[in-house]
Amino acid sequence: MSVSKILSQKIKVALVQLSGSNPDKMANLQRAATFIERAMKDQPDTKLVVLPECFNSPYSTSQFRKYSEVINPSEPSTSVKFLSDLANKFKVIIVGGTIPELDPKTNKIYNTSIIFNEDGQLIGKHRKVHLFDVDIPNGISFHESETLSPGEKSTTIDTKYGKFGVGICYDMRFPELAMLSARKGSFAMIYPSAFNTVTGPLHWHLLARSRAVDNQMYVMLCSPARNLQSSYHAYGHSIVVDPRGKIVAEAGEGEEIIYAELDPEVIEAFRQAVPLTKQRRFDVYSDVNAH
């Protein structure tokens, strides 16, 4: 596939590391608006903005239903309308972190990312496929499946610059979603995320860099800032990794915006130098899911 199809031009991205787990949804939305406005003033050539996982609700299994919204483009809920208006106002693509989603047909709750184009149209959504259910001795226990249901699809979004894949947090531990999007021609994988102070130091950078190197694509992880008043302490360290596995931008632990320029030449040059896509041996591992 020619590079012009993967990413049509250089694009600036902004990852907005907002304070996490605050109980006031409208205040969280307003804060997102303030930061997006700041990003667009600081770097007006920004084409794509990413928000964190659960950016407008507590990250807590007992709270997801209370904060959930029905995602129906013809009857936009509070967060859908808010982010759609922001995308349209600033003429920027927004990967709107995640919000708890209620499916009115099944009464199930999902952890869902909603994505808007520059005209404010909802161009896709991703329901977290792999739920964060872990018990790490002397570390952390968390069971999203207490109240959430898993999504059933991988997600690749089409934009005027090219395609990118979306996963959510724990999804990044499963390389298959990123690989699927890469094979559909994506230039990047974007994960609104909320690792914690146990697993963050162990795996955050490793996983971001691994998904980038596996697929020779950009990888972006956008975390909430650390909030020690909340029950869940997010890791922070929102990060952009290039297709060579090099970290090109990284936040600290507080509220912050980080920027990076994605360059099609970097993708092309590295894919030519290390031509993994031409060297794959699906004749050998076509049955990878058979065991």
Ligand SMILES: NC(=O)CC(=O)C(=O)O
């Ligand atoms: N919160 C998550 O979904 C994932 C996480 O914290 C981890 O994988 O570690």
